[in-house]
Amino acid sequence: MKKQKTVVNKKNKTTKNNLTIAVAGNPNAGKSTLINAIAGARLHVGNWPGVTVEKKSAEFEFRNQRVTLVDLPGTYSLSPYTQEEVIARDYLVREKPDVIINVVDATNLERNLYFTLQLLELGIPMVIALNMYDEAGQKGFSIDTDKIASILGCAVVPTVATKKEGVDSLMKTAISFAAAPREHQPGSVSYGEDIEQALTPIAEALKDHPGVLAEHMPLRWLALKVLEHDVRVMSDYGLAADAPFLTWATKHLRAAHGDDLEALLADTRYGLAAGLTHEALKKPETRKKELTERIDAVVLNRLVGIPVFLLAMWLIFKLTFDIAGPFTDWLDGVVAGPLMRWAAAVLAAISAPDWIVSLVTEGIIAGVGAVLVFLPPIFAMMFFITLLEGSGYMARAAFVMDRLMHAIGLHGKSFIPLLLGFGCNVPAIYATRTLENPRDKALTALLIPLMSCGARLPVYVLFSAAFFAAYAGTVLWSLYLLGIVMAVLMGFLFKKTLFRGEAPVFIMELPPYRMPTVKSLMIHTWEKGKHYLIKAGTWILAISVFVWFGLNMPWGVESKKDSYLGKTSQIIAPIFEPLGFGTWEAASSLLTGVVAKEIVISTMGQVYVPQAEEENEEAPSFGEDVKEIGVSFAGAFVDAAKNVFSTFGIATMSAEEDEEASGLKSVLAKTFTPLSAYAFMAFVLLYLPCFIVLVAMWHEFGTWKWAGVTIVYQTVLAWVVAFVIYQGGRLMGF
Amino acid sequence: MMLADLKPGQSGKILKISVTGALKRRLMDMGVVGGTEVRVKKVAPMGDPIEVRIKSYDLSLRLGEARQIEVEVIN
Known part of the structure; x- marks a missing residue:
């Protein structure tokens, strides 16, 4: 009851120059589309205090009236058992909005009205938005809105949110109700x-x-x-x-x-x-076989249901990463090329010292690059996740996969975030938002880093080419499999330890298939990207600068061995001795791998292979740079389109080898044995994910708790598995 | 008879839910209340969960829960 004071103050306001409208309704009733139709770009997306449930609100003027619109989480009831329901009811009873807009799905009256009755118990003036009114008409439904209004003692306004129909009239009614609450007290329905x-x-x-x-x-x-x-x-x-x-x-x-x-x-x-x-x-006497039933006859079919699902997942995966890939490369190229050159040129012009130039280009600008490269896959992921949810297929995907996922203590919906993890763990962490239950969500996020992402592939490719030339493909697949097996084991382990107790249930509506509006797809996609940039971006940038210090300080050291990073590596190297790779070079590449796992390779390039003097190429002029940025951006579109239409595999999952790799391979052959190389790859697969994933976990969960658990469990797991591989292999005589 | 025992296409009338607490409330909130008619539409490809038609909409639930909902078969 800590909130008492603020609430009392709020109620004492004498003039109602700002009216608060709460929007409540069942999931799948079109609430989100209606909110977008009313407030559109003015929507502010945040979180409800202390929880990860999304809160959308907007403040704007409607016909000279200041209004605050608050979107309550979609719920079926106001029971005290789920996070969403508690948020909705606490808001309604404590913050006391002036009016409730209750979004009711006209095609599914009975269950929606069950919720309406609970809202009416609160005694707040209410306007029902009888949404999807057109769809009800197409089904031949005829709804007596006056009757509903008179029995419930509220107003009923038919709406079609996707076409913005009735939205104006809905707002007018809601405002007139809010302005004169006494005349618009809802009727009290007798419970017998x-x-x-x-x-x-x-x-x-x-x-x-x-x-x-x-x-x-x-x-x-x-x-x-x-x-x-x-x-x-x-x-x-x-x-x-x-x-x-x-x-x-x-x-x-x-x-x-x-x-x-x-x-x-x-x-x-x-x-x-x-x-x-x-x-x-x-209702009409005879019911037509609906589109939803016809689609489900295929999608949920016992024989083809799973193949259809796998095809859909393959498409989602391919589209997410293949469309995003060229744009990621483009951003990477712009930041690493022109942007760094310009910054260096400006700094040289003002004769800044070398270490400043290095800090700005390799610390700050590289950090900005690290933030930006994840933006395309996050946009793409959010777009497809919203599409899956909005169309109704997400619920089917969960239905089809639940048996398998349930076996390891997860929810049917966990499958998609885990799958995306094979592309990149960062958008995969964000994709866990599709899971409603906090337990399912956290458990899924904890297992995502075990899905071997694209950034780990270059490490496997280099090592398997150097040590297992003939069996490189087999070795590669064994690592992916190892990750999955570990996820299953850890799933069991977590179920018995951190997530002991009653497993959440799977009682889920299978909503009719619907076409989500482009606008709502765009809003969701844009909001996610924006939030990532602002919130996660700040952390990522800060950590990048910190890493720069580790790599380059004290300034002017001859060898990387004498940098802070090198010194730390020498200290921790003995930890890796029993795993077969207790050298400071291996340790420092693993340390920098926390920035991004593919960096393991480039660090090895730097510490193992003596550095050749950088060639002084003629730097392109400013004009050429600008032109190149534009041309390569256009090229990214072409590549994205090509990727979509190419049917062979997944473009971003193939790693190419560059020239410097061959030099590195011969050095590696001297310091690693095939056995220790395999142990090293297993370690790279399993040890803590790149820090971007950890920041994403913090961002998505609002706490460092799960990132902390990930750091600890993955480090221990990686060490144990690599130990078993190396020592076990030695015992077997490898 | 329990809801889990109904074959796809079969309908039943709900008699009793033998769970308690949050789970029972959740089922009731979704329309699984005594006297309501429920028809099993589909079983998931891997045998669990099931899809039922209730209160003019489609609901999916696991067999574990469906085993605790007593129904009376109707034709």
């Missing part, structure tokens, strides 16, 4: 004589409770919650389930209907929702 008789004495007893008084809690709502023994309300108000007044008030009710009053209320609400639907909705 038995329940109403029990509610009166409960409300009477609660009336003078200090908490209730201070917060202006809606009494009827509170009495209902007490009646159904709502765990949160009972503990918030210090009420015992066997409080004498409660036992007395419910005596008759329990005698007539049994002890489970929560079930009685659910039954009653559904009974009313069914009755209301029966009265207001006229």
Whole structure:
């Protein structure tokens, strides 16, 4: 009850120059599309305090009226059991919006009205947006909106959010309701004589409770919650389930209907929702076989369901990384080329010292590059995830894969983030937002780094070419498999330790297939990218600068061995001795691999192979640079398009070897044996992911907790596995 | 008979949910309440979960939960 004060103050405001409108509704009722239609670009996307649930809100003027629009999480109920429901109800009872817009799916009245009834219990003026009204019409539904309005004591406005129909009228009605709340109090729907008789004495007893008084809690709502023994309300108000007044008030009710009053209320609400639907909705006698059923006949078919799913996943994976790939390369090229050259030129012009030039170009600008290169795959991932969710296929994917995922303690929806992990772990971490339950989400995120990402491939390619030429392909696949096997094992382990207790259930709506609007796809995609840039970007940049210090300080050291990095590597090298690669060179390449795993190779290039003097090429002029940026950007589009239409494999999953690799290979052959090389590759696969993944985990979960768990468990796992491989191999005589 | 025992295409009327707490509330909120008609539409390719039609919409749930929902077969 810490929020009491602010709430009281809020209520004391005398002039209503800013009206607050809360938008509530079931998932899949088109709430998000409606919000976009109302507020569009003015939407601000953030998080609800302390949780990872997304909060969308907008402040704007509608016909000279200041309005704050708050989107509540989509829920089926206002029970005290899920994060989303608790957020929605806490907001409604504590922040007391002036009016609720309840988005109701006109094609699915009964279940939506069950939620509507719960909202009405709060006594806040309400306008129902009877959404997808056109779709209901196409099905031959005829809905008596006046009847719903008069029975529930609220306004009903038919809307088609995808076409912006009814949106204006909805807003006008909502504002007129909010401006004159007294005239627009919702009607109190009777829950039947038995329940109403029990509610009166409960409300009477609660009336003078200090908490209730201070917060202006809606009494009827509170009495209902007490009646159904709502765990949160009972503990918030210090009420015992066997409080004498409660036992007395419910005596008759329990005698007539049994002890489970929560079930009685659910039954009653559904009974009313069914009755209301029966009265207001006229359906055609014969039902056409709907499009959704025809698609599901294939998509969920026992024989072709899985092949169709795998095909869809292959497409999503390919499109995400192949479309993003050329743009990533382009950004990388611009930052590493022209941008660095320009910065160096400017710094040279003002005769800045060498170390400043190095800090700016290799620390800061390279850091900006590190942030930017992940933007294309994040955009692409978000676009396709939103498309999967908005179209209704995500629920089917979960349905098809749940059996398999459930076996390792995950949810059907965990499959997609894990799959994306093979491309790049960073967007994969962000993709876990498709999981509603915090436990499923965290467990999935913890296992994602075990999916061998594209950045680890160059390491495998180099080492398997150097040591296992004939079996390079087999070795490569064995590593991917090793990652998957470890994920399964760790899944089991986490289920028994960190995530002990009741596994979340899988009770999920399979919504009808619908075409998501381009606008909502764009908004979601853009918001995710923007947030990543601002929030995660700051951290990534800071860590890049820190890494630069490690690599280059003290300034002017002859050999990398004397830099802080080199010194640290010498200290930690003995840890890797039992794994077969206890040299400072190997240790320093592993350390820098935390920046990005492919850097393991370039660091090895620097520490193993004596540095050749850099060739002084003629630097291109400013004009040439600008032209090149434009030309290569256009080229990125062409490449992306080519990738989409190329049917052979996945472009970004092939790693090419560059010239410097051959020199490195011969040096590696002297310091590694095939056995220690394999142990090293396994270590690179399993040890902690690049720090971008850790920052993404922090960003997505709002806490460093899971990033911390990842660091610890992966380091231990990598060491143990590499140890077993190396020592086991030696015992077997390799 | 339990909901998990119904074959695709078969319908039943819900008699009793024998779970408690959050799980029961979640089922009830999704429309799994006594007296409601439910029809099994599909079984997932790997045998679990199942898809049912209830309250004019499609719901999926695992067999583990469906085994705790008692139904009476209707024709």
